[in-house]
Amino acid sequence: MGRIVETEAYLDASDLASHTARLRRGRVLTMFGSTGIAYIHQSYGIHVMLNAVAHPDGGVGGILLRAAEPVEGLETMRQRRGGVSDLLLCSGPGRLCQAFGVGLDDHGTDLTVGQNIWIGSGFPPQSIRAGERIGISRSRELPLRFFEEYSPHVSRGDGVRGLRFQIHAAANANEA
DNA sequence: CACACGATTGTCT
DNA sequence: GACAATCGTGTGT
Helix, strand or coil, X not given: CEEEEEEEEECXXXXXXXXXXXXXXXXXXXXXCCCCEEEEEEECCCEXXXXXXXXXXXXXXXXXXXXXXXXXXXXHHHHHCXXXXXXXXXXXXXXXXHHHCCCHHHCCCECCCCCCCCCCCCCXXXXXXXXXXXXXXXXCCCCCEEEECCCCCCCCCCCHHXXXXXXXXXXXXXXX
């Protein structure tokens, strides 16, 4: 279990970075359907990415889960991730899926039901910032990446993470 | 049927 | 910083 600390929104065809803008068949059709369902795809044929279908009534889109702060089951995560440092367990969309054991098989799962994989509201984020999305070339100007400020568990991104974490650490040192 | 292209990550220089 | 790994989908011939 973990706290979601970083997400990205992908919209309808007006958002050129969204799969809904260039794919018309296969798994992507899920993002045209009911909200709360898992849209899972592979990136570069290797890494698994988990999205929650989310959009206005009659709309299209989804939320990509990019990073989480591990809360429970760290031993299992460490095994699945091959013994990397704890800060790297879930700090990326592919890493998160590997740590939580999410596979393509989970595509179509109802994430609002507490079964194998689900999303609840028990661990709200502290301070949310918005910025440009990562790893895309089109529609980069849209501020659709949301992350918890100061969290050391967000993905690499633009390098802001390391900086903010250092500032945070320095602030703690001053208080101590 | 033959390409090109990613919502990434780990490794090597 | 550069680069390979790897596969479903779209486009072109």
